Amino acid sequence: MISNQILQNTIDGLKNIARVEFCIMDVDGKEVASTADMGSRASAIAKAVAEFAASVADSQEIQGYQFFKIFDDQILEYVLVAAGAGEDSYMIGKLAAFQIQSLVTAYKERLDKDNFVKNLLLDNLLLVDIYSRSKRLHIQTDVPRAVLIVETPGGRDSNVLELARTYFSGNSKDFVTEVDENNVIIVKELPEADRAREMDKTAKQLWSFLKKEGIRDGRIAYGTVIQEIKEVSRSYKEARMALDVGKIFFGEREIIAYSELGIGRLIYQLPLPLCKMFIREIFGGRSPDEFDEETLGTIYKFFENSLNVSETSRQLFIHRNTLVYRLDKLQKSTGLDLRVFEDAITFKIALMVVKYMKYMETTDF
DSSP: OOOHHHHHHHHHHHHHHHOOOEEEEOTTSOEEEESSOOGGGHHHHHHHHHHHHHSSOSEEEETTEEEEEEEETTEEEEEEEEEOOSHHHHHHHHHHHHHHHHHHHHHHHHHHHHHHHHHHHTTOSOHHHHHHHHHHTTOOSSSOEEEEEEEOTTGGGGTHHHHHHHHTTTOTTSEEEOSSSSEEEEEEEOOSSSHHHHHHHHHHHHHHHHHHTTOOSOEEEEOOOBSSGGGHHHHHHHHHHHHHHHHHHOTTOSEEEGGGOTHHHHHHTSOHHHHHHHHHHHHTTOOGGGSOHHHHHHHHHHHHTTTOHHHHHHHHTOOHHHHHHHHHHHHHHHSOOTTSHHHHHHHHHHHHHHHHHHHHHHOOO
16 A cells, blocks of 8 residues: 555645645545644544545535545545635646546556566466466566666665665666565666676666665675566576675675676585585595695685796796795695696685585574
């Protein structure tokens, strides 16, 4: 149901334009919103509203006031009372009633769409229901879309949902909603061309907007582009995975796409016992993150430079032979030579597995 505050704001605006006092009451004659204090007339008007609500007339002039019925899905929801008798007052009241009727209808449609999108994201709808409800709500089913998730530490307290709705308010084909108190979800419609680039651009522009509005320490993740509305839940699941995997392996990044997760996506789906067995088989009882800071720094820089000894030594400001010595020492202690591609891949995966294990062991799910 539409809020009383929205109704109050609406009739305040109508009064400023038409210079006519308005009052909205429910079918029992209880005041919902009003531009003037009814005072001693309140009980008489309330009684007249109750009688008018029980009649078959859609509008009526009673005791110098114009009365109009406002329906919600053919059920009487409100009665609008406009001050003044005569043709001009009737005309103004009729226009005001039409405005409020349109507002109630639009608000109900938005709620219906929001409910539909939530169930679509959570995969709670049968295939036949997806297409029948899409048709009823005038939602196109075969256009490219993708799902973005915005996560901020403050959850609902950070006002991100309202900010996101403001940002996307210019496009009625985009949907902004939430399915829990921590994340805001956007189902974004995309153009046929350059869809991936457009998605990246949308995420960056949204994050820039949120930062200007004072939102900090959050992140955005998004799934792959889908063509059919029935696949929206898949893009949502991908975005959720990107959010989680991004925290583990891409902690410094504010925006992460599912397509950028790489091997981290596979590691994230491994059970912890299997991870522990892998580390034990490769390194015995030792963990690869137990090396001293100098060794770990050398390893990461070596990987960063695609196993190039010369470039790594240059960036570390050490002699090439010093780097070779460190790599030889590492080989003796682990049995892995990082200059050999297969050994380097094994070590890289082991570092990621350990990071994943630590995250899962310290995170309360």
